[in-house]
Ligand SMILES: Nc1ncnc2c1ncn2[C@@H]1O[C@H](COP(=O)(O)OP(=O)(O)OP(=O)(O)O)[C@@H](O)[C@H]1O
């Protein structure tokens with residue numbers, strides 16, 4: 001199994017709907033402040049989520065599941081997002097939606113499995129012997145091609161490295177010359193070369209060159225301290241899914257045909273169960289040896305009622321495994337039919353046996369004043385100016401129809417205000433936009449009243 005040079009396959013998160021939320025907003029002793037970290041009200045649910053975070057951090061919660069249940073727009077997804085913020089970037093957080101499992105190409109359980117493995121990472125700590133310093137020279141030395149013919153080949157490369165303490169000249173294998181070229185290393189860069197594997201990492205450009213150009217995206221790093229040749233602790237976090245992908249990559253040649261076939265092959269089908277078992281075995285060995293540590297993260301499945309009975313059975317089994325993340329589920333359904341069954345009805349559309357194993361957190365509806373504070377925070381993050389009467393009216397709308405509808409009206413209302421030559425949203429802008437964009441309740445009422453006009 002290879003761990004080195006594993007590229008991260010983490011999903012890009014673009015959670016603009018929750019960008020005002022920076023955490024759960026709890027006091028050190030775990031109680032929720034009324035308004036903190038962008039979160040308003042919903043104290044009980046936030047405190048419960050805080051305990052979940054503590055358990056995850058203490059690694060005492062693997063293989064458990066939490067269900068966040070509550071009305072639409074009551075902040076379930078926001079709580080899940082806040083949990084990920086609290087855990088920090090080193091603990092994997094994999095968000096997905098229940099309906100993601102339905103694909104014509106990939107099996108449902110395969111999608112679930114992949115996301116399970118995205119939510120568990122392996123922290124590998126290694127002390128490595130490295131050569132580190134600022135590059136003072138790169139000189140490839142050439143010889144006649146031993147196989148005859150014209151052209152010359154590189155027999156070795158001389159690299160000069162400088163640290164605060166001294167300089168060293170290394171005579172290195174030609175394969176390292178290739179890595180140097182690949183990493184685009186030039187004189188003045190700070191690099192390190194691993195002694196055992198010969199892999200080269202470019203750390204950044206040395207401070208001494210910081211004033212070279214005015215505009216540059218390069219990262220400047222100080223001249224390394226200590227000797228050129230030293231031991232260095234390297235910590236790497238890779239998810240199990242990263243390992244799957246890295247090991248499934250077709251090891252084709254460099255010619256055009258095999259490169260093309262690598263492009264055409266869908267990655268997903270290449271990861272086999274057998275390969276995963278091999279990886280698990282290797283992972284377990286690393287853990288036993290103490291060179292690696294398992295970091296169970298969070299798998300968040302939103303709209304969990306979209307899963308069907310087959311998926312629920314799989315979930316039940318996957319939670320039993322000794323390498324399982326914490327699963328957080330969210331649903332806004334009451335009692336409904338479990339997908340994939342004829343007429344089996346259950347709370348949240350989740351089978352009773354699975355529901356029994358879960359901790360359930362409930363979100364409560366918001367009061368008008370809470371709604372107003374949320375709308376105010378939201379307007380500020382979107383950079384909108386809202387007059388007081390408009391804000392009050394928006395809060396009223398939020399309570400009457402839904403918080404999400406009120407939030408969504410803000411941006412078009414701003415456009416409306418601009419049309420009227422203002423940079424502040426007034427109540428009449430809110431009223432006018434409300435006439436243009438219907439909320440769900442109004443729309444339903446219209447459909448019911450004019451049923452004969454629809455097909
Ligand atoms: N307590 C809160 N404080 C601040 N913002 C909130 C709060 N609750 C919800 N929001 C914001 O309101 C919007 C709707 O909330 P969210 O998407 O979390 O609802 P939900 O419970 O997941 O609804 P659904 O069941 O429809 O998925 C989001 O933009 C969210 O960030």
Ligand SMILES: [Mg+2]
Pocket residue numbers: 076077078302330
């Ligand atoms: Mg949601």
